[in-house]
Amino acid sequence: MATHDGSTRYHHGNLRPTLLSVAKALLEEGGPAALSMREIGRRAGVSAPAAYHYFNSLDAIAAALAEQGFAELSESIDAALAGPRRNLLAGGIAYVAFARANPGLYRLMFGEGFQAYSKGNEAIRALRMQVYRQMKDDLEKRLTPEEVPNAALFLWSLTHGLALLMIDGQVEPGADPDARVEDILKLAGMGLPAAR
Amino acid sequence: MATHDGSTRYHHGNLRPTLLSVAKALLEEGGPAALSMREIGRRAGVSAPAAYHYFNSLDAIAAALAEQGFAELSESIDAALAGPRRNLLAGGIAYVAFARANPGLYRLMFGEGFQAYSKGNEAIRALRMQVYRQMKDDLEKRLTPEEVPNAALFLWSLTHGLALLMIDGQVEPGADPDARVEDILKLAGMGLPAAR
DNA sequence: GCATAATTTTAACGCTGTAAAGATTAGATC
DNA sequence: GATCTAATCTTTACAGCGTTAAAATTATGC
Numbered sequence: 001m002a003t004h005d006g007s008t009r010y011h012h013g014n015l016r017p018t019l020l021s022v023a024k025a026l027l028e029e030g031g032p033a034a035l036s037m038r039e040i041g042r043r044a045g046v047s048a049p050a051a052y053h054y055f056n057s058l059d060a061i062a063a064a065l066a067e068q069g070f071a072e073l074s075e076s077i078d079a080a081l082a083g084p085r086r087n088l089l090a091g092g093i094a095y096v097a098f099a100r101a102n103p104g105l106y107r108l109m110f111g112e113g114f115q116a117y118s119k120g121n122e123a124i125r126a127l128r129m130q131v132y133r134q135m136k137d138d139l140e141k142r143l144t145p146e147e148v149p150n151a152a153l154f155l156w157s158l159t160h161g162l163a164l165l166m167i168d169g170q171v172e173p174g175a176d177p178d179a180r181v182e183d184i185l186k187l188a189g190m191g192l193p194a195a196r
Numbered sequence: 197m198a199t200h201d202g203s204t205r206y207h208h209g210n211l212r213p214t215l216l217s218v219a220k221a222l223l224e225e226g227g228p229a230a231l232s233m234r235e236i237g238r239r240a241g242v243s244a245p246a247a248y249h250y251f252n253s254l255d256a257i258a259a260a261l262a263e264q265g266f267a268e269l270s271e272s273i274d275a276a277l278a279g280p281r282r283n284l285l286a287g288g289i290a291y292v293a294f295a296r297a298n299p300g301l302y303r304l305m306f307g308e309g310f311q312a313y314s315k316g317n318e319a320i321r322a323l324r325m326q327v328y329r330q331m332k333d334d335l336e337k338r339l340t341p342e343e344v345p346n347a348a349l350f351l352w353s354l355t356h357g358l359a360l361l362m363i364d365g366q367v368e369p370g371a372d373p374d375a376r377v378e379d380i381l382k383l384a385g386m387g388l389p390a391a392r
Numbered sequence: 393g394c395a396t397a398a399t400t401t402t403a404a405c406g407c408t409g410t411a412a413a414g415a416t417t418a419g420a421t422c
Numbered sequence: 423g424a425t426c427t428a429a430t431c432t433t434t435a436c437a438g439c440g441t442t443a444a445a446a447t448t449a450t451g452c
Contacts, residue, residue, distance in 0.1 A: 031308050112227050112303050154383045161357025187350045
């Protein structure tokens with residue numbers, strides 16, 4: 001491997017996190033399809049099979065990235081819900097902001113390959129559930145129990161769809177995309193003051 | 197190549213459409229990632245390079261499938277809008293129904309690979325625009341001009357998001373998925389009688 | 393200092409997309 | 423009907439991929 005001073009060592013010393021950060025960079029450069037075991041090794045300054053000491057497969061690397069992503073997304077929503085505007089609108093804005101800041105990762109988390117690499121990954125299932133629960137909990141504060149399931153699916157669909165359309169460049173870029181997101185989400189009636 | 201009676205001919209005679217239909221089957225079996233030049237050739241009873249006589253690349257096959265998909269989606273929406281319930285709700289239901297009936301194709305049309313194979317494909321851009329316009333036209337009948345852009349993005353986000361969540365198996369399957377779709381879309385206030 | 397365990401490399405297999413060159417066949421012209 | 427031409431398909435080949443197996447190297451504990 002190559003080190004910062006140009007020298008070379010047999011043992012990397014910090015390979016696992018390096019692999020993940022290199023993979024994340026690759027993911028944001030070219031989307032999930034750009035993830036490649038050999039390219040990850042190349043950028044980490046290591047042969048491709050070296051990565052197999054830390055991950056069983058390319059899918060395992062994808063799963064690790066997705067897991068990180070769900071954790072980060074969940075934290076980001078938590079922070080928004082704890083902020084000055086503690087309501088679902090703030091949560092939705094944070095959700096879309098995460099997707100826009102990490103388009104490759106978001107596509108990995110919700111895109112076509114998901115079923116493949118998350119097969120039997122309980123951590124991912126749990127984290128994904130947690131994001132959904134954050135929204136449901138808030139809805140339960142002001143809706144009847146029968147209304148909650150449909151309202152939750154409605155909001156998730158809207159937010160997820162908006163995030164993807166923006167990521168895909170399907171939304172004509174105006175001056176202030178964040179304001180646009182807020183306007184759209186408000187149409188769902190999310191802007192009500194939160195019940196305490 | 198192999199024919200129905202077990203014999204073999206050098207010239208297939210109907211290769212281009214066969215390639216497309218075989219590719220469509222592959223797409224629905226394993227999603228966009230399952231599309232493979234060699235497998236397509238194999239199933240068509242032909243060597244892989246034979247396909248290059250009709251398509252420049254695997255992406256070109258994907259683009260042809262996507263183009264077909266957009267045309268079919270557009271027709272399906274048109275039919276719904278011309279039906280007994282000539283309103284946006286009917287259009288939205290038809291939209292989601294298309295996605296659920298062709299999950300692999302829908303992911304191809306709107307998924308991560310889109311940018312790659314549709315690069316410079318004007319037919320696809322036009323057809324995609326057309327679907328969007330169908331919705332906008334209807335909105336313009338009953339909203340002020342300033343309201344239309346946001347309302348259109350709102351509806352497309354909701355419908356697109358719902359379609360993807362259902363395709364991905366994120367919606368707990370109830371007794372009647374179609375009714376569920378209708379309930380969700382109704383929450384957007386789409387169920388108003390259409391202006392004539 | 394030495395044995396052991398952890399880490400990484402090289403070599404190899406079967407798969408992929410696709411380019412190049414050659415074989416085969418259909419269709420037009422005589 | 424024979425022949426020439428153009429269309430169609432096959433074989434061969436190359437580079438790149440994920441992954442496995444075996445060997446090499448280095449760090450660690452005694």
